[in-house]
Amino acid sequence: GVIAVLNGPNLNLLGEREPHIYGAETLADVQERCRRAADAAGFAVECRQSNHEGALIDAVQELRHSAGFVVNLGAYTHTSIALRDALAAVSGPVIEVHISNVHARESFRHLSYVAPLATAVIAGCGTLGYEFAIATIAARVHLAGG
Numbered sequence: 001g002v003i004a005v006l007n008g009p010n011l012n013l014l015g016e017r018e019p020h021i022y023g024a025e026t027l028a029d030v031q032e033r034c035r036r037a038a039d040a041a042g043f044a045v046e047c048r049q050s051n052h053e054g055a056l057i058d059a060v061q062e063l064r065h066s067a068g069f070v071v072n073l074g075a076y077t078h079t080s081i082a083l084r085d086a087l088a089a090v091s092g093p094v095i096e097v098h099i100s101n102v103h104a105r106e107s108f109r110h111l112s113y114v115a116p117l118a119t120a121v122i123a124g125c126g127t128l129g130y131e132f133a134i135a136t137i138a139a140r141v142h143l144a145g146g
């Protein structure tokens with residue numbers, strides 16, 4: 001199966017954007033990390049990043065039959081009902097990832113429109129969170145006999 005890994009706005013600048021918060025790894029590093037983690041669990045990955053809400057919705061729709069979704073929607077996490085609705089229509093588990101611990105930051109980062117429909121929410125583990133998310137999807141798919 002294929003695990004979709006979706007990154008939202010400003011995550012294309014990982015490595016140079018606020019490195020004291022988001023670390024030194026680039027998006028390409030993160031996507032490679034995901035590819036390896038998925039490969040070890042017997043899955044492929046389809047990685048997408050966009051700064052545009054509509055493009056992210058299109059990606060969710062296109063990939064909706066994936067084995068699962070790993071999503072870091074960046075600031076759209078806290079604002080986008082449309083992305084939440086798109087993710088409500090996918091078939092597999094959705095795991096929400098944040099590199100930083102959003103709950104230890106500004107209050108506007110405490111609300112997530114995605115969390116209520118997510119199987120799990122991982123925040124503050126750095127980019128390792130993406131690997132935990134992939135392992136969680138793999139475990140659930142295997143549990144379900146997939």
Ligand code: DQA
Nearest residue numbers: 010072074075098099100109
């Ligand atoms: C983020 C947290 C969001 O609040 C922020 O807007 C981001 C990155 C994270 O990975 O920690 O862009 O999703």
